[in-house]
Amino acid sequence: ESQLNPNYSFDNFLEGDSNRLARSAGLAVASKPGGTSFNPLLIFGGVGLGKTHLAHAIGVDIKDKYPEKTVLYISAEKFTQQYIESVKKNTRNDFIHFYQLIDVLIIDDVQFFSGKSGTQDVFFHIFNHLHQNGKQVILTSDKAPVDMQDIEQRLLSRFKWGLSAELQSPDYETRISIVKNKLYRDGVEMPFEIVDYIAKNIKTNVRELEGAIISLIAQSSFNKKEVTLDLASQIVEKFVKNTKREVSIDYIQKIVSDYFQMDVSTLQSKTRKRHIVQARQLAMFFAKKYTKASLASIGSQIGKRDHATVLHACKTVDNLAETDKQFRKYIDDISKKLTL
Ligand code: ADP
Ligand code: MG
Structure with a gap:
């Protein structure tokens, strides 16, 4: 066997x-x-x-x-x-x-x-x-x-x-072909805007991509629901929620300040104490990484800084991540908490 x-x-x-x-x-x-x-x-x-x-x-x-x-x-x-x-x-x-x-x-x-x-x-x-x-x-x-x-x-x-x-995680084109192929093999037709929506919103895991499609097929053929963008978005929500919650800048500030055992107000304050500056820079870095907010908007939400400060913070974090092992551990730990 x-x-x-x-x-x-x-x-x-x-x-x-x-x-x-x-x-x-x-x-x-x-x-x-x-x-x-x-x-x-x-x-x-x-x-x-x-x-x-x-x-x-x-x-x-x-x-x-x-x-x-x-x-x-x-x-x-x-x-x-x-x-x-x-x-x-x-x-x-x-x-x-x-x-x-x-x-x-x-x-x-x-x-x-x-x-x-x-x-x-x-x-x-x-x-x-x-x-x-x-x-x-x-x-x-x-x-x-x-x-x-x-x-x-x-x-x-x-x-x-x-x-x-x-x-690696499949790119958009590949995700589209995977979804289309799945539909084709199941003999199901679906409007392209739905296929496109699923492929745009489930990016990092083919199993989830397939799961969402299967669930959509089931809803339409067994529950006779009309396949609308709204239904697709509910299903995507269900699949993506488990692995990747949409993280807000508030949530990032909370997680980062908890991690360094300080208050959010301390993280946002004007102080130049090194460990507080680093925490603030990490919060900016993660806001850039995990949200779609602009640099200006990130700056204004994290202690009323300007976009140049945020850009500088992101560069500093990138550099430290390369050179400082302890700092890299901070990044890994916080990433895990944010994407839990
Ligand atoms: P892993 O072992 O890496 O966790 P699997 O091999 O179990 O992943 O794949 C998860 C699902 O995604 C399976 O149903 C598999 O058929 C499907 N899949 C993964 N990659 C592709 C691909 N390139 N084309 C079609 N289906 C794929
Ligand atoms: Mg496996």
Whole structure:
């Protein structure tokens, strides 16, 4: 049993700038498994950007072209469970042997191995054996190898042997084709202004994009609701709310001042004390990043400053983010709170 999902094919993995490299590397691997320098092929990227889909597509395509090859798809989590089970049952060698006989091994979400040294160790041996014998390994991860934590160095260096290809958030054109394709496959027609609205408002996650479309199709065909922009906006709201609340400048000032344990009035005050100035500059930086407000409007809302001050604040924050590790941590922490 390969555990491959035939619905995840290359055909319905739509191409765009955001995935072109990863997709073509996948195609190359599928036409010559183990025979390219893309070994391992590591596909990385954020949630819902198509890592699992692409990993399956490669496996499905290989099975198609080379029916005699054994292809196995498994999540890193399941692999770990199986390994632990084998240790309990004293069948660790069988476990290793089983995996060493596979021609194409696809392991999804290898970030799950982090901190699990036993599993990493066993995978290291399996990997080496497969690689030495010209077998193909395909991995996915939510992070690039350089950013992976609690993974042994020797394994990380193996991850970097082949090609690491990133899946990025799809651009507008690609989002449009994904939505259109979904509608087409479901045999549903929808006015372009609706398609456009969905594609413009759901940007960072293909799973959410699909979810919104499915929900819209359901509302129109089962609940017989008319597909209007209003309905589309209610649905988008539901999907986007969960991940990205619209943040206001007031909210940003509140989060930043809470983080530095000061009052909003202190953050807005005229004082030139360094830590207060930094907090104010961070608030301006985040207002620029997360709202559509103009520099002038940001300045006037954060302690009645002018647009040049806001611009200077944003530059200062950018610079500090490059040079100051502690400051970068402030930015990360506050970002997380703002986008929660
Ligand atoms: P990940 O594993 O990165 O979290 P998935 O592979 O589960 O993401 O993808 C989420 C959903 O988005 C799936 O239904 C998948 O089919 C779809 N999807 C992602 N990228 C594309 C694409 N380029 N074209 C078509 N569908 C896509
Ligand atoms: Mg996945």
